[in-house]
Amino acid sequence: MKKSEYLNEVLETHKMSKIQTLVDKYKRKRIEIEGAIEEHYGSDIYNVFISGSFAKHTATNIKFDMDVVVPFKKNSFSTLQEMIDDVHDFLYEKYDKRNLAKVIKQKVSVGITFNKDEDGDQIQIDVVPGREVNLYEYRETNDLNLYFNEDHWGFKKGTWTKTNIRAQIENIEGKKSERDIIRLLKIWKKRLNKDYKSFMIELFVIKAFEKYTGCNDLWSRLKHAMQYIADNVTNENFSLIDPGNSNNNVLSSLDAYKKQSLSSEMQNIISNVEHDENWLRTYFPTNEKYKKTEKEKGFGLDVVSYPPTAKRFG
Amino acid sequence: MIDIYDIEKFLNEMECISRATVVTSGDSRCISIEITLPDLKAPLSFDVDFDPWYPAKACGEESIHFRNISLIEYPHIMEQGRLCLHTISSPDWQEKLTSDMGQLCEWIQNYYIDKKKDVHFEHLVVKESLINGCYHSFNYARTTTSFKIGECGYVSYNSLMDGVKNGKIIKNYIVANYYSRKNINHTPIHTSEFSDFYCSTDGCAISPYIVIDSIPGNQGKFIFENYLEFESIISQEQKKHIYESSRLLKCDLFPLFIGYKIPSGEFAWNAAVIDKNELPTVGYPECINGHKTGIWLSRFVDQPIKWVMTNDISPDFFFGRGCFPTKITGKRILIMGIGAIGSMVAHTLVRGGCRDISLYDFDIKQPGNVCRSEYDFFCPTNDKKNDLSFALRRISPYVNIDSYKNEFDAYVKIASRSNSELKESIATDFRENYDLIIDCTTDDDVMYALEQLDLSIDIVNISISNHAKELVCAFSPSIYGFVRGVYKDVIKNDSNDIFYPTGCWNPTFKASYNDIGAKLQFAIKRMIKMLSGDDLKQNFIITEDANGVHFQPC
Numbered sequence: 001m002k003k004s005e006y007l008n009e010v011l012e013t014h015k016m017s018k019i020q021t022l023v024d025k026y027k028r029k030r031i032e033i034e035g036a037i038e039e040h041y042g043s044d045i046y047n048v049f050i051s052g053s054f055a056k057h058t059a060t061n062i063k064f065d066m067d068v069v070v071p072f073k074k075n076s077f078s079t080l081q082e083m084i085d086d087v088h089d090f091l092y093e094k095y096d097k098r099n100l101a102k103v104i105k106q107k108v109s110v111g112i113t114f115n116k117d118e119d120g121d122q123i124q125i126d127v128v129p130g131r132e133v134n135l136y137e138y139r140e141t142n143d144l145n146l147y148f149n150e151d152h153w154g155f156k157k158g159t160w161t162k163t164n165i166r167a168q169i170e171n172i173e174g175k176k177s178e179r180d181i182i183r184l185l186k187i188w189k190k191r192l193n194k195d196y197k198s199f200m201i202e203l204f205v206i207k208a209f210e211k212y213t214g215c216n217d218l219w220s221r222l223k224h225a226m227q228y229i230a231d232n233v234t235n236e237n238f239s240l241i242d243p244g245n246s247n248n249n250v251l252s253s254l255d256a257y258k259k260q261s262l263s264s265e266m267q268n269i270i271s272n273v274e275h276d277e278n279w280l281r282t283y284f285p286t287n288e289k290y291k292k293t294e295k296e297k298g299f300g301l302d303v304v305s306y307p308p309t310a311k312r313f314g
Numbered sequence: 315m316i317d318i319y320d321i322e323k324f325l326n327e328m329e330c331i332s333r334a335t336v337v338t339s340g341d342s343r344c345i346s347i348e349i350t351l352p353d354l355k356a357p358l359s360f361d362v363d364f365d366p367w368y369p370a371k372a373c374g375e376e377s378i379h380f381r382n383i384s385l386i387e388y389p390h391i392m393e394q395g396r397l398c399l400h401t402i403s404s405p406d407w408q409e410k411l412t413s414d415m416g417q418l419c420e421w422i423q424n425y426y427i428d429k430k431k432d433v434h435f436e437h438l439v440v441k442e443s444l445i446n447g448c449y450h451s452f453n454y455a456r457t458t459t460s461f462k463i464g465e466c467g468y469v470s471y472n473s474l475m476d477g478v479k480n481g482k483i484i485k486n487y488i489v490a491n492y493y494s495r496k497n498i499n500h501t502p503i504h505t506s507e508f509s510d511f512y513c514s515t516d517g518c519a520i521s522p523y524i525v526i527d528s529i530p531g532n533q534g535k536f537i538f539e540n541y542l543e544f545e546s547i548i549s550q551e552q553k554k555h556i557y558e559s560s561r562l563l564k565c566d567l568f569p570l571f572i573g574y575k576i577p578s579g580e581f582a583w584n585a586a587v588i589d590k591n592e593l594p595t596v597g598y599p600e601c602i603n604g605h606k607t608g609i610w611l612s613r614f615v616d617q618p619i620k621w622v623m624t625n626d627i628s629p630d631f632f633f634g635r636g637c638f639p640t641k642i643t644g645k646r647i648l649i650m651g652i653g654a655i656g657s658m659v660a661h662t663l664v665r666g667g668c669r670d671i672s673l674y675d676f677d678i679k680q681p682g683n684v685c686r687s688e689y690d691f692f693c694p695t696n697d698k699k700n701d702l703s704f705a706l707r708r709i710s711p712y713v714n715i716d717s718y719k720n721e722f723d724a725y726v727k728i729a730s731r732s733n734s735e736l737k738e739s740i741a742t743d744f745r746e747n748y749d750l751i752i753d754c755t756t757d758d759d760v761m762y763a764l765e766q767l768d769l770s771i772d773i774v775n776i777s778i779s780n781h782a783k784e785l786v787c788a789f790s791p792s793i794y795g796f797v798r799g800v801y802k803d804v805i806k807n808d809s810n811d812i813f814y815p816t817g818c819w820n821p822t823f824k825a826s827y828n829d830i831g832a833k834l835q836f837a838i839k840r841m842i843k844m845l846s847g848d849d850l851k852q853n854f855i856i857t858e859d860a861n862g863v864h865f866q867p868c
Contacts, residue, residue, distance in 0.1 A: 282799030312777035313823040314655040314756040
């Protein structure tokens with residue numbers, strides 16, 4: 001259980017509640033943006049909602065996204081490009097022109113990076129405009145067309161794809177157990193600077209636990225998810241279907257080399273940790289900033305004696 | 315010494331030999347044999363000389379020699395009709411002799427009976443002359459442009475260090491560039507692939523070159539020995555060029571470079587030393603129908619040619635015995651941190667054929683560095699970049715070395731933390747100049763800075779723990795978090811048994827050249843495979859236990 005206890009500590013130190021003040025700032029800004037958009041676009045849009053790791057409860061305090069999704073009606077704009085341009089122009093006028101934030105067009109969204117506040121915090125929120133596929137069908141289907149402003153996920157600039165962000169969020173709802181594993185893998189990804197898509201990891205983990213009957217401790221579950229990824233990612237017949245678009249196999253954007261790399265990386269983590277559990281600390285480090293002191297925590301791995309100078313040489 | 319009559323008796327019992335007879339002449343140990351093979355119309359004779367130390371070889375030379383001067387036209391038959399063989403080694407003379415005779419029969423079958431021709435071109439055999447009591451050796455390489463038959467001009471060459479050969483001084487040179495006969499001070503018309511350092515025109519010498527239309531040898535093996543053999547091969551214009559060169563050049567002796575195309579399409583070069591006071595050409599007036607035209611022509615005189623050594627050190631030969639894949643040698647590589655690891659990496663890459671290396675380190679080489687890095691004592695205290703640059707140029711005539719000033723370190727760190735144009739400017743500079751950065755600095759700030767610059771080029775980070783117990787190798791983009799984590803959590807670094815140099819310096823690790831080199835070479839081998847796409851690129855640790863050195867992917 002030592003490994004699982006350590007992993008619990010990792011999750012604990014990466015909780016969003018550790019940065020509640022910042023989270024509150026995000027929420028306030030999000031409400032402000034939502035209000036402004038609703039006021040500006042009025043009946044051209046359906047209810048604005050949030051997505052990203054905030055909405056999915058997979059955020060960690062080292063990496064999180066807050067996306068504000070704006071579902072436009074089919075007749076609001078004649079083209080998807082007009083839609084994203086208009087949203088950009090509106091937000092630019094509201095924030096950038098007044099020197100409150102930088103507003104730029106991104107891959108499928110408009111990014112707003114607010115100026116640093118008095119605490120030095122900088123809020124970054126992405127606004128994702130989407131247009132319903134057929135007039136007045138959105139309430140029923142939640143399907144939206146997103147415009148690609150840059151080449152992304154195999155799509156060329158100027159093209160679009162159908163997605164269902166609500167379905168993507170619902171896909172992970174009520175799956176607390178899976179969310180823990182997703183968060184751990186996202187911590188690995190962030191700490192070791194891996195460029196795999198979080199969405200792919202999310203789908204992998206959810207699929208890995210569809211028929212899971214193994215032990216419930218954190219390490220057993222994490223190991224199972226990693227083994228599942230290692231075993232399946234290179235399988236040509238294996239697919240990860242986007243719950244927002246049944247035609248989108250998320251794995252197809254990963255080339256054979258990256259698939260092999262991911263498989264090896266997952267396998268390496270398992271074998272190294274099984275050989276020496278200290279490897280957990282390298283792959284899944286705690287957030288030292290929010291770590292309890294030794295006296296406070298009262299659990300975890302054996303006290304590791306860090307060398308006073310963990311120096312490397314050359 | 316094996317009794318020659320025992321050998322005779324043994325040979326006479328061999329199936330392929332119809333007759334073997336000892337030929338006594340002074341101290342020689344010679345047996346005349348006749349070979350009979352099913353496909354031979356008549357027995358083939360050889361004189362077989364046995365050195366007294368047979369069956370052993372001495373100084374790398376064979377101790378059995380098969381001779382038949384009438385076979386000189388055939389492949390692998392050298393001077394005096396000797397067959398060039400590379401025989402097996404055996405302390406049992408009967409076993410060896412059986413094998414030697416087997417090789418002889420194999421040669422007869424392949425080359426005498428089946429008339430086989432080798433695809434591989436053997437460079438001409440040259441009898442080297444001593445010039446003023448010294449040997450001379452000119453090293454040349456292929457050029458970036460091809461030569462035309464009949465061409466002539468001037469070649470520049472630079473002196474290298476003198477060596478010793480057979481107890482004599484050998485003067486070494488490197489052939490740099492080829493210039494037009496008329497514009498000797500202008501841009502070269504053919505440029506060798508050597509580095510700028512070796513192609514430098516400062517202090518270089520020049521000499522004439524000519525390109526002829528056939529291989530200047532007899533039996534395709536032995537280079538011409540007399541200038542008369544060149545009479546119909548070297549054109550009037552080229553002869554005139556030789557004469558004009560003798561007038562232009564101030565020194566009494568100069569080499570004439572003679573180039574010719576070999577079957578591969580490349581050009582081979584030989585060099586003959588000419589004494590301007592004893593030219594191999596003489597002038598004579600051109601006559602047409604018994605009337606002098608007023609034009610002077612040249613012809614060769616009966617004069618032995620004084621050949622000196624030339625070596626084709628084109629990359630295929632220089633690195634032919636073993637080099638890295640072109641995916642690696644073609645990379646522009648920056649090595650940051652050139653201590654024990656960085657200097658070994660640099661040496662290994664340059665020996666492996668890498669040609670574009672940049673170095674960065676702010677440190678000074680001290681005598682104490684020598685025992686476990688690729689530095690020598692010759693200049694005990696020296697800027698590491700300067701010292702290593704010099705050493706690398708000594709290894710390879712192909713490597714161009716650049717180095718950064720000491721301020722580079724701070725510059726990178728400032729840039730990486732900046733959102734300003736400086737960050738993008740230095741990142742662009744990296745991208746435009748390098749394909750690969752090898753960070754051996756062991757400086758966490760450098761590691762962090764490089765990651766922050768988001769360079770989109772390969773970065774490899776290499777370091778070792780105390781006593782070189784573990785070697786850690788990490789690849790971008792997953793370096794900083796991984797390396798820090800491994801040293802903090804996994805590696806049990808011995809921080810007590812460390813070395814304290816004299817003076818107010820940081821204590822350093824303990825490990826010998828062998829400790830470091832053994833793991834590092836293994837790591838470089840894996841790194842090369844990963845960077846060239848033969849293996850999956852993944853971080854790894856090299857560890858060692860009683861069973862050997864181990865590769866641990868991470």
